[in-house]
Amino acid sequence: MSAGRVVVEADGGSRGNPGPAGYGAVVFDATHGTVLAERNESLGIATNNVAEYRGLIAGLDAAAELGASEVDVRMDSKLVVEQMSGRWKVKHPDMIPLQRQASTLARQFDSVTYTWIPRAENAHADRLANEAMDGAAGDSDAEPEPAAQSEKATPAAPGWMDTTGAPTRMLLLRHGQTALSVDRRYSGRGNPALTEIGQAQANGAAARLAGNSGIAAVVSSPLGRAQQTATAAAKVLGLPVTVHEGLTETDFGEWEGLTFREAADRDPELHRKWLSDTSVCPPAGESFDEVRERILKVRDDLTASYAGSTILVVTHVTPIKTLLQLALDAGPTLLYKLHLDLASLSIAEFYPDGGSSVRLVNDTSHL
Numbered sequence: 001m002s003a004g005r006v007v008v009e010a011d012g013g014s015r016g017n018p019g020p021a022g023y024g025a026v027v028f029d030a031t032h033g034t035v036l037a038e039r040n041e042s043l044g045i046a047t048n049n050v051a052e053y054r055g056l057i058a059g060l061d062a063a064a065e066l067g068a069s070e071v072d073v074r075m076d077s078k079l080v081v082e083q084m085s086g087r088w089k090v091k092h093p094d095m096i097p098l099q100r101q102a103s104t105l106a107r108q109f110d111s112v113t114y115t116w117i118p119r120a121e122n123a124h125a126d127r128l129a130n131e132a133m134d135g136a137a138g139d140s141d142a143e144p145e146p147a148a149q150s151e152k153a154t155p156a157a158p159g160w161m162d163t164t165g166a167p168t169r170m171l172l173l174r175h176g177q178t179a180l181s182v183d184r185r186y187s188g189r190g191n192p193a194l195t196e197i198g199q200a201q202a203n204g205a206a207a208r209l210a211g212n213s214g215i216a217a218v219v220s221s222p223l224g225r226a227q228q229t230a231t232a233a234a235k236v237l238g239l240p241v242t243v244h245e246g247l248t249e250t251d252f253g254e255w256e257g258l259t260f261r262e263a264a265d266r267d268p269e270l271h272r273k274w275l276s277d278t279s280v281c282p283p284a285g286e287s288f289d290e291v292r293e294r295i296l297k298v299r300d301d302l303t304a305s306y307a308g309s310t311i312l313v314v315t316h317v318t319p320i321k322t323l324l325q326l327a328l329d330a331g332p333t334l335l336y337k338l339h340l341d342l343a344s345l346s347i348a349e350f351y352p353d354g355g356s357s358v359r360l361v362n363d364t365s366h367l
Contacts, residue, residue, distance in 0.1 A: 008059035011125035012051025021046035022132025023055030032086025053098035057156035095214035166308035167349035188252035208366035230314035249316035
């Protein structure tokens with residue numbers, strides 16, 4: 001008997017990207033009230049995107065077995081949805097045969113639509129995928145490096161940490177280049193726009209994040225250069241940009257717009273102290289200790305609002321350094337010794353029991 005129109009929800013994930021992977025797919029009736037079929041499978045070692053495509057293929061197969069004529073595919077993978085809709089080109093060699101297989105399956109139906117949905121609305125398929133990943137992890141001797149952990153899969157705590165619960169994972173993206181950063185000038189509460197290079201850097205970061213469909217929110221500093229960078233990523237992720245005032249850059253006061261040398265010549269003694277003492281403020285500005293107090297509140301806000309989720313946080317060098325400092329439980333000297341490039345990506349995780357970890361620092365491979 002024909003099932004007529006059905007809804008297919010599919011998901012896939014990898015704990016390591018590549019790492020132990022699996023997919024899940026569920027077929028509902030047209031009202032989304034009755035489950036008609038479920039599919040999931042462990043894939044051994046594979047990437048996040050391979051697993052997502054395999055989930056789609058399994059869902060389409062199940063719909064065909066049910067005799068469906070119309071299929072409404074819903075996935076939280078922006079990459080798969082856009083590629084199957086024909087809006088994005090398929091470039092990766094691992095994806096090309098999978099996209100072709102899925103397209104061949106789709107042609108047997110009268111119509112197939114593809115819709116992106118937030119991960120929270122894809123919970124059934126996500127659960128099936130995680131069950132499959134659990135099986136893949138049990139069958140595999142491979143242990144992925146923490147820095148390579150998939151941004152989508154719920155991460156396991158590092159083996160040497162006794163943390164519990166799902167962490168709030170923050171993908172920390174620094175904004176792209178501005179005219180002030182070209183000349184290495186202090187750029188705090190001023191609001192320079194991205195340069196042409198800066199916009200290209202933002203687009204490069206967005207392209208990297210496009211396949212990470214597990215990102216639940218994009219949160220940005222209120223300053224324009226950060227919002228421009230965040231908007232590029234939010235566009236490909238299909239998410240709005242949420243502004244958090246606490247993510248603004250340090251207020252450099254009267255040093256705003258000056259080079260390092262110009263500030264040192266203007267206030268030699270104060271500048272020397274500022275370079276080693278986080279309690280010292282620039283003239284009419286903000287100390288790093290004050291920034292830390294502000295960022296502590298930001299961390300608490302974000303871990304409460306997005307508990308157990310992965311979020312993209314687009315901000316500035318000092319807030320990112322401070323979040324990494326908090327995650328590492330490191331001393332104040334880290335602020336002076338850690339270098340972060342423009343449009344670089346870092347990853348920090350904060351667990352509900354107070355534990356934390358850093359999985360990536362200053363990655364610019366997308367540039």
